[in-house]
Amino acid sequence: MTDLTLEERLEEAVKTLKVRGVRMTPQRYAILSYLLETRSHPTADEIYKALADRFPSMSVATVYNNLKLLKEAGLVRELTFGDQASRFDGQMHDHYHVTCIVCGRIDDFEYPPMRFIEKEAERLTGYATAEHRMEVYGICPACRKAQEEAKQMAMVTAKAAGNEH
Amino acid sequence: MTDLTLEERLEEAVKTLKVRGVRMTPQRYAILSYLLETRSHPTADEIYKALADRFPSMSVATVYNNLKLLKEAGLVRELTFGDQASRFDGQMHDHYHVTCIVCGRIDDFEYPPMRFIEKEAERLTGYATAEHRMEVYGICPACRKAQEEAKQMAMVTAKAAGNEH
DNA sequence: GTTTTATTGATAATAATTATCATTATCGGA
DNA sequence: TCCGATAATGATAATTATTATCAATAAAAC
Ligand SMILES: [Mn+2]
Ligand SMILES: [Mn+2]
Ligand SMILES: [Zn+2]
Ligand SMILES: [Zn+2]
Numbered sequence: 001m002t003d004l005t006l007e008e009r010l011e012e013a014v015k016t017l018k019v020r021g022v023r024m025t026p027q028r029y030a031i032l033s034y035l036l037e038t039r040s041h042p043t044a045d046e047i048y049k050a051l052a053d054r055f056p057s058m059s060v061a062t063v064y065n066n067l068k069l070l071k072e073a074g075l076v077r078e079l080t081f082g083d084q085a086s087r088f089d090g091q092m093h094d095h096y097h098v099t100c101i102v103c104g105r106i107d108d109f110e111y112p113p114m115r116f117i118e119k120e121a122e123r124l125t126g127y128a129t130a131e132h133r134m135e136v137y138g139i140c141p142a143c144r145k146a147q148e149e150a151k152q153m154a155m156v157t158a159k160a161a162g163n164e165h
Numbered sequence: 166m167t168d169l170t171l172e173e174r175l176e177e178a179v180k181t182l183k184v185r186g187v188r189m190t191p192q193r194y195a196i197l198s199y200l201l202e203t204r205s206h207p208t209a210d211e212i213y214k215a216l217a218d219r220f221p222s223m224s225v226a227t228v229y230n231n232l233k234l235l236k237e238a239g240l241v242r243e244l245t246f247g248d249q250a251s252r253f254d255g256q257m258h259d260h261y262h263v264t265c266i267v268c269g270r271i272d273d274f275e276y277p278p279m280r281f282i283e284k285e286a287e288r289l290t291g292y293a294t295a296e297h298r299m300e301v302y303g304i305c306p307a308c309r310k311a312q313e314e315a316k317q318m319a320m321v322t323a324k325a326a327g328n329e330h
Numbered sequence: 331g332t333t334t335t336a337t338t339g340a341t342a343a344t345a346a347t348t349a350t351c352a353t354t355a356t357c358g359g360a
Numbered sequence: 361t362c363c364g365a366t367a368a369t370g371a372t373a374a375t376t377a378t379t380a381t382c383a384a385t386a387a388a389a390c
Contacts, residue, residue, distance in 0.1 A: 023336055023387050044377080059339040064378065066337095082245040083347090085377060098286045098294065109289040117276070121263045121301040124274040129263065129303035136286040138294035188356050188367060209346080224370040229347065231368095250346060336387075343380065354369070360362085 009036055013075050020073055027051075027058050031066045035076050035090030041097075041106040043085040079106070081135075100140035102147075107140070174201055178240050185238055192216075192223050196231045200241050200255030206262075206271045208250040244271070246300075265305035267312075272305070 004012070010033055014024060022028075030051050035042075042050065048063045067088055070076045079087040079097065087106065094113050099106045118129040139147070169177065175198055179189060187193075195216050200207075207215065213228045232253055235241045244252040244262065252271065259278045264271045283294040304312070 021336090025337065025387075027338075057339070059341090061340080061379080062338055068379095078247070080245070080247045082243070096282075096286070098290050098292045100292065101295070107290050107292070109286050111282070111285055111289075114279075114282070117261075117279070117299065118301050118303075120276055121261070121274050122303070124276075125263050125272050126306040127263045127265065127272070127301070127303035128309055129301050130266070131303075132299060132301045134282065134297060134299040136283050136292070136294050136297045138283075138287070138292035138296075141291040144293055186367090190356075190368065192369075222370070224372090226348080226371080227369055233348095331390100333390085334388095336385105338383105338385070340383095341381085344378080346377090347375080349374065350372085352369105352371095354367105356367075357363105357365100359364095 006033075006037055016073055016075060022069065022073065027055055027062050028066050028069075030054060031063060032070060032075065032090075035070070035088055038090065039108070041079060041087040041089050043087055045085065047088070096134055096136070098136045098138060098140075100143055101137050102139055102143040105140050105142075109136075171198075171202055181238055181240060187234065187238070192220055192227050193231050193234075195219060196228060197235060197240065197255075200235070200253055203255065204273070206244060206252040206254050208252055210250065212253070261299055261301070263301045263303060263305075265308055266302050267304055267308040270305050270307075274301075 013032055013036065014029075017024065017028075031047060034047060034050060040046075044060070044063050044067055047067075048058070048060050051058060051063075067076065067078070071078055071088075075090070075092070077089050077092065079089055081087065081099065084104075091108065095108045095110050097106050098109055114132070114134070118132055121127060121132075122129045178197055178201065179194075182189065182193075196212060199212060199215060205211075209225070209228050209232055212232075213223070213225050216223060216228075232241065232243070236243055236253075240255070240257070242254050242257065244254055246252065246264065249269075256273065260273045260275050262271050263274055279297070279299070283297055286292060286297075287294045
């Protein structure tokens with residue numbers, strides 16, 4: 001329950017990797033710290049591009065390799081949505097996501113894990129359940145505002161056209 | 166709330182398509198009826214293979230084209246899981262899924278849609294929410310049984326090895 | 331420092347899906 | 361019933377995300 005700083009979390013993560021016999025490299029460290037500090041749930045390619053100026057020769061394969069390794073070490077998680085590419089999340093505490101169906105933005109929201117639904121599935125299907133995933137879809141505040149303004153604009157235009165008669 | 170038969174549901178679906186100006190073809194009809202009757206949540210490729218003996222010359226592109234079209238007409242839905250291919254579901258009533266992390270099997274389970282979680286997301290994030298997705302992960306009855314048996318077998322083997330000393 | 335071997339980076343391979351386009355078949359109307 | 365406009369099919373190329381391969385490089389234990 002202690003609220004660690006970014007530096008403390010990074011230190012922890014490095015320790016975890018060392019215990020696993022994983023060597024630390026500049027590329028690996030950059031990917032890890034990028035994921036620990038960002039809130040944007042980036043794709044592999046976005047991470048690749050974000051680090052391109054600091055590591056101009058880094059291969060995209062290195063990004064994928066490290067994401068897989070970090071995931072296996074329990075330091076990041078992979079979020080898989082419909083069509084596009086996987087997204088990665090360095091915030092490992094239990095939380096849910098809302099995603100904007102207009103701009104693709106993904107935001108966290110904190111809500112206690114709904115274990116009851118796992119129990120319910122267990123009861124109804126005979127599965128031994130272990131976890132669940134849940135995302136909410138909607139329109140983010142920025143896109144809502146944009147839509148409102150577009151609607152206003154359309155109304156004004158329609159009115160002006162009407163007055164021309 | 167009326168419980169339509171398979172034939173009635175098919176008839177309905179065909180009508181829906183006609184209204185949309187969509188022509189009926191043997192391939193399309195086969196894909197549609199396959200999805201309406203199965204409970205297995207097949208991939209595009211599985212549908213393709215299942216119909217291969219009846220339509221040996223059907224292109225895989227035709228399967229994809231039709232799945233997209235049926236989805237847009239609201240007659241089937243697409244389920245996207247982690248890595249692998251999309252799965253398709255012809256059961257359009259609200260329901261949730263459990264999937265087996267061992268064999269990949271997907272089963273339905275009926276539970277009233279948890280609208281409260283959409284409201285909660287709305288309150289916490291300012292999104293205008295519209296829907297959510299939720300799946301439970303676990304081990305299906307068949308795989309549980311297989312695991313139990315494997316464990317028994319291992320125990321017996323260990324005991325026999327012990328007796329040899 | 332030397333040595334071991336995990337890691338990197340370049341690139342090829344794979345897999346799912348979409349795009350292209352010439353040929354074919356549906357279906358409303360003559 | 362036949363016709364014509366055009367939607368749909370099937371073959372195949374293209375695209376995209378991801379994984380595999382492997383020689384060169386660089387951690388880090390000694
Ligand atoms: Mn998150
Ligand atoms: Mn289902
Ligand atoms: Zn948005
Ligand atoms: Zn199973």
